[in-house]
Amino acid sequence: MKFQQRFDHVIQSNAWFSKKDTVIVAVSTGVDSMTLLRLLERLPVDVRPRVIVAHVNHRLRQQSEAEAEYLRTYCHDHDLVFEGTVWPIETHPKTGIEAAARDFRYAFFGQLMRRYQATALVTAHHGDDQVETILMKLIRGGDLHQLVGIKRAQPFGGGLLVRPLLDYGKAELISFARAQHLTWYDDDTNQADDVLRNRIRHQVVPVLKQENPQLLAHVQHYADTLxxxxxxxxxxxxxxxxxxxxxxxxxxxxxxxxxxxxxxxxxxxxxxxxxxxxxxxxxxxxxxxxxxxxxxxxxxxxxxxxxxxxxxxxxxxxxxxxxLPEKPRVQNKNVVVSRQWVDIAKQWAIRLVAAPQAVMTGSDRMRVVLQPSELPLSVRNVQPSDRIQLKQGGHKLVRRIMIDHKVPNAVRDQQQVVVSAAGEVLWVIGIQRSFRAPRSDGKTFELQLKPLN
Ligand SMILES: Nc1ncnc2c1ncn2[C@@H]1O[C@H](COP(=O)(O)OP(=O)(O)OP(=O)(O)O)[C@@H](O)[C@H]1O
The missing domain is CATH 3.30.465.60 (Uridine Diphospho-n-acetylenolpyruvylglucosamine Reductase; domain 3)
Incomplete structure (x- = not known):
């Protein structure tokens, strides 16, 4: 398959974007991204999206003004929208310049994604970048996920960041660019072998390619399978x-x-x-x-x-x-019969309502028949000896109930209980009610719990 047809096929089969969409293409004016731009321009009309060309002038090289100017003119001549920005020298850090430049770049690309409601950002990472990246990860060690190297597509700026050139080697890109009479700028500042990527590019990958010219395709196949x-x-x-x-x-x-x-x-x-x-x-x-x-x-x-x-x-x-939730502000709080809510902890309020009309159930309320001598009720933190009555007879320690309800150790001492004036635990709030035999010699109340906003 011819070079352009292979590209058309990658775009069509992945369906990252369609003719109706807008995409941002990141162009540095190097041979990789100039080739990518030309390939996008030459896509068949029924799949070609609206293309916005994004360029960052990092002000790191003498020629960077000329590069930006060249690309602006190229876009003008080719009827493409050009979006350029400058990374002001005053904001360059003393160390970690590469990472800072990348952050600046992707922040700019993200802004453009939003401004143009773009579906994708397209970059020109290619097969040699992929092999270098995977070898670097292998050498440095780490999580298996890192061995997938550069992803073909990943979420970015509300859309996708896609790399359609991973199946192409740098040499192929250069021959296409030459055949198309493209102009591009080489980045000479980044050739030194004191950087691991450059050592891999210059000293390792050529030897591996000699062993097997299919290296790039094989590595990409591993990356896709992984x-x-x-x-x-x-x-x-x-x-x-x-x-x-x-x-x-x-x-x-x-x-x-x-x-x-x-x-x-x-x-x-x-x-x-x-x-x-x-x-x-x-x-x-x-x-x-x-x-x-x-x-x-x-x-x-x-x-x-x-x-x-x-x-x-x-x-x-x-x-x-x-x-962790703050310790309740109120350690021992009376709850009187009232329509008023009483704050009992950071997030909760409780109230006691007399003679409730509707019969309602839920972990946020408890119906209870009380004698005057049992009032007022109070709310306090759980104590080690607290226990409630079980329906089937007998008692159960509240501590045990909290274990059954999977309340973690660290928050157990913050659990609150409602206690009658006689000291009987009526409700492990939100978790379990104490069983009370039906009785006709008291008044019916409802305890209601609500979260505070
Ligand atoms: N100054 C720039 N302006 C616009 N796009 C750029 C610029 N520099 C790089 N790009 C885009 O990013 C791609 C990768 O560039 P390069 O390999 O220099 O960056 P990297 O730092 O290795 O990778 P990454 O961008 O993933 O961090 C280029 O092919 C191009 O699409």
């Missing part, structure tokens, strides 16, 4: 995580469920579980897996940033100290 396999295993890991999760806030899991996972799967599931809270180190994943599979029924490990993983018998929770 992408597909990771999508499968990611879906499986997410399903495993959901299966062992018993509560979302604080994030709480089932120890036995975790232990039942096959050996090789426990560590990846733990990684995924912890990643729900942010980046996580392998050392923490290993320690957490060890804690949950070990003999000790209780224990905890610090995950940094005020986050702890706590194992407590059948359950484990990830507790972020900074997000």
């Amino acid at each position: 992408t597909a396999h990771l999508a499968l295993s990611d879906a499986q890991l997410s399903a495993d995580c959901r299966r062992i999760t018993v509560r979302r806030s604080p994030l709480t899991g089932d120890v036995r469920g975790f232990q039942r996972l096959p050996d090789g799967v426990q560590q990846p599931v733990m990684r995924r579980f912890l990643q729900a809270l942010g980046p996580v180190s392998e050392a923490h994943v290993t320690a957490a897996t060890g804690l949950l599979t070990g003999q000790r029924p209780q224990g905890e490990i610090a995950l940094g940033n005020h986050v702890r993983l706590v194992k407590s018998y059948d359950y484990f929770s990830v507790i972020n100290e900074t997000e």
Whole structure:
């Protein structure tokens, strides 16, 4: 297949965008992106989108003014919209200039995506970039996901960032550009071998290509296959995580469920579980897996940033100290019969209503028949000896009830209970009501709970 036809096929088969869409193409004026621009311009009309050319003048090279000017003129002559911006020298950092330039670039591209309601940003990363990237990841080590290298498509700016040239080698791009009589600018500032990518480009990749000229295609094939396999295993890991999760806030899991996972799967599931809270180190994943599979029924490990993983018998929770609910402001608060709500904790208010009309059920209310001597009711934090009456007879410690309801250790001492004037626990708020035998010698009330805004 001819060069342009291969490109047309990539665009048509991936359906990243269509004729009705607007795309932003990132053009540096190097040979890769000038070729990309020409390929987009030559797409068949029935698939060619509206093309906006985006260029950042980084002010890092002498020729950068000439480059920007050249591209502006090119766009004018080819009836293309040109969007250029300058990275002011005053804002260049002393170190990490490459990363800062990239941040500036993508911030600009993101703005254009929004301004033009664009479907995609298209960049000219190609097969040699891909091989270099994957070799660098291999050498540096890390997570398997990194070995997919440069993605063909990924979310960006409310649309997609797509790289349609990953199946092309740099040499092919140059010959196409020559055949098309394109003008381009080479970036001479980035050739030095003190940079790992340049050493790989100059010293490693040529030797590998000599061993097998199909290197680029083979590496891209591995990257595509790995992408597909990771999508499968990611879906499986997410399903495993959901299966062992018993509560979302604080994030709480089932120890036995975790232990039942096959050996090789426990560590990846733990990684995924912890990643729900942010980046996580392998050392923490290993320690957490060890804690949950070990003999000790209780224990905890610090995950940094005020986050702890706590194992407590059948359950484990990830507790972020900074997000723990504040201790209730009111430790012991009377609830009198009134339409007024009484604040009982940071997020809750309670009231006691006499002779409620409608019969309503729910974990936010409790109907109770009370004698005058049992009033006023009060709300306080749970105490170790608190117990409630069970329907089938006998009592149960509130501590035990909280374990059954998977209330994590760290927040158990903040659980509140409603107590009668006689000291009887009537309601473990929001969790379980004490059983009271039906009686006709008192008045009917309803305790109602509502979240504060
Ligand atoms: N100054 C620029 N203006 C517009 N687009 C650019 C500019 N520099 C780079 N690009 C776009 O980004 C692509 C990759 O460029 P390059 O390889 O120099 O960047 P990188 O830093 O290696 O990659 P990345 O952009 O993913 O960080 C280019 O092919 C081009 O599409």
